[in-house]
Amino acid sequence: MRQEYTWISRCLVKQSDINGITHRYTIQIACNANDDVDLHRRLRDLAANQDFVIEAIEYSRLIQDHLDKLDYYDHESIQLASQSAQHGYALGQLTATNDTSSGINHDHPSLLNIDEYPVTHKKDPTKPSWQQPWIDPAVKKVIFDHSLNAQLKTYLLIDATSRNAITSTFDLGEYDDLPIQSLYSGALAQELKQQAPYLLDVTLNAQQLSNNEDVPRFHRDFFSKHWGQHTGIFFHSSEPMDKLARHLKKFIKIRNNEGQWFYFRFFDPRTMNHYLQSIQRWPQRIAKWYGAQQGTELIKAILCEDQSGSLLKRYQLIPDHTLNHGGQIELTETEFQFFQDYRWQHNKQLIETELKNDFPLETQQMSHQQFSLWCDEGKHKGYTTPRALYDYCYSALMAQTHNFDLSEIEHYLSEQTTSHLEKSKLLYQSTKDAVERYTSGSTR
Structure with missing residues (x-):
């Protein structure tokens, strides 16, 4: 042996x-x-x-x-x-291990077909305003053309709060030619009428698809004023609106595994894009969202605009007869981490955009990675709010542009007993003063 x-x-x-x-x-x-x-x-x-x-x-x-x-x-x-x-x-x-960079179950096959369609809505200079296309033709086909499946309908889930910020008033009552249903019930539907999510049947028939003059006013208004403003997401389903509404109600308020309840604003396309990308390889969660049961699904596809409205993304369920939904959904710590990562990436993008708008010459040759690095540094140093991060990144940009040592200013600020927000304001002002000295040639 x-x-x-x-x-x-x-x-x-x-x-x-x-x-x-x-x-x-x-x-x-x-x-x-x-x-x-x-x-x-x-x-x-x-x-x-x-x-x-x-x-x-x-x-x-x-x-x-x-x-x-x-x-x-x-x-x-x-x-x-x-x-x-x-x-x-x-x-x-x-x-x-803390690797959440590639999504949940990132080595499993995806359960969704994810297609992207560029949105390039152009006016026809040869036609008068009332004959102008109200939507990009390719996008219209993807969202509304169901000639291959006459039973399929197009629904739109609207976030009234975001919509009201654009219209300055609650205007859904003005469109009496469309079926509309609140996802809130009873007294809550009346109390939060102007904040509730609403499901609308926006299906177009063949005549409306072929003749722009027959398109409802709501459709024209949505794609001219609200597309790209993150006010709603689309669904394809063969089921009636009330059945889809009952299904979507399940996701408005979700608890975590400790029993705490959270409102889930999944009807914001920015949130839904990120969430579907994250869970595309998670059978239980995909089955629940799409209502997959015994080879059928309540939702055929979910369609969302991207951050800028220049892209339409369609998340279509891959036929899988083994998917079966059941039980309640609890948000896991992994999902919360994805939402935190999304918010952090979103804030970094906002700061980069603002700095490029405010200082186009100084940022002309700056890479996306450099902005991301400055944001990460700022967060590590305690500048956690978007305003404070902007101040830190501004200071780093000016120090690099005008070739002065930012650490001297930071050392001075480290001795101040102020909040991080007040400290970021001092950092911004101190940097601004330093720029004025260096550009004027003064060494005082």
């Missing part, structure tokens, strides 16, 4: 929870084996018995070789090796 040795291995493993989310961990494992081939076989068998999968083995060393490489006392490895000598193996603690 060949002699067995005790080995220490550090492994990257993955494991799926009851919600179907794949989580990744690192774990230290002590295991008895004859050689490294025997060790790897035993590690795979051990992982299978523990309901996780080994994705990679960072290292495997004999326990003494492992300890010799370290310049500290590795109590955990010694304890695991002792347990392994008695029982054949020992498992350390699972330590979660």
